[in-house]
Amino acid sequence: GIQVEQSPPDLILQEGANSTLRCNFSDSVNNLQWFHQNPWGQLINLFYIPSGTKQNGRLSATTVATERYSLLYISSSQTTDSGVYFCAGFTNQGAQKLVFGQGTRLTINP
Amino acid sequence: DSGVTQTPKHLITATGQRVTLRCSPRSGDLSVYWYQQSLDQGLQFLIQYYNGEERAKGNILERFSAQQFPDLHSELNLSSLELGDSALYFCASSHDRGRYGYTFGSGTRLTVV
Numbered sequence: 001g002i003q004v005e006q007s008p009p010d011l012i013l014q015e016g017a018n019s020t021l022r023c024n025f026s027d028s029v030n031n032l033q034w035f036h037q038n039p040w041g042q043l044i045n046l047f048y049i050p051s052g053t054k055q056n057g058r059l060s061a062t063t064v065a066t067e068r069y070s071l072l073y074i075s076s077s078q079t080t081d082s083g084v085y086f087c088a089g090f091t092n093q094g095a096q097k098l099v100f101g102q103g104t105r106l107t108i109n110p
Numbered sequence: 111d112s113g114v115t116q117t118p119k120h121l122i123t124a125t126g127q128r129v130t131l132r133c134s135p136r137s138g139d140l141s142v143y144w145y146q147q148s149l150d151q152g153l154q155f156l157i158q159y160y161n162g163e164e165r166a167k168g169n170i171l172e173r174f175s176a177q178q179f180p181d182l183h184s185e186l187n188l189s190s191l192e193l194g195d196s197a198l199y200f201c202a203s204s205h206d207r208g209r210y211g212y213t214f215g216s217g218t219r220l221t222v223v
Contacts, residue, residue: 031211033211033212035214041198042216042217043200043214043217044112044214045112045211045212045214048211086153088153096158096165096166097155097158097166098143098155098202098212100152103152
């Protein structure tokens with residue numbers, strides 16, 4: 001079954017808006033990470049967040065491991081926040097590896 | 111700069127050809143991972159090396175191979191290239207076996223024509 005599922009698949013917002021991206025993950029996945037892929041294709045590690053809450057500037061993330069979900073909050077969005085946001089978790093099923101969700105494509109319009 | 115270096119950044123080649131992608135991990139990282147990102151498949155795990163040894167294999171085609179050298183840099187070899195191999199190929203590294211976080215390089219964009 002699907003190990004990492006993200007929602008929504010697409011999100012279009014005006015500059016200054018706040019957003020919440022969700023990641024649900026299966027029992028076989030843990031040690032969540034959030035990545036941002038910018039329009040040039042670079043994958044930037046935002047948070048390593050197996051549980052609890054972390055904040056970095058306008059971004060924060062919360063993982064509730066017991067309920068198998070993680071949330072990424074972006075406040076006061078800027079056009080440079082545009083891109084695809086991926087969550088990924090570590091799995092021992094088959095090969096030990098990081099498995100990625102399908103991503104949320106965020107577009108921030110000026 | 112993430113500390114993971116991938117070369118080349120862009121590569122255009124013809125069908126049937128062979129290419130080599132190179133990755134230098136962050137200083138001190140022993141594990142190297144290769145991922146393929148194509149439009150319709152998302153980010154797919156290909157293979158992992160840890161301190162020179164292959165540790166895990168994912169959806170890697172038989173036409174593809176990889177190795178990690180004593181200095182810990184890694185190369186991904188893609189042969190008999192097909193149009194469908196066009197993708198972004200990422201390398202990532204971690205200090206351990208990846209449980210505590212990966213750092214990705216900037217990727218190599220391969221276009222097969």
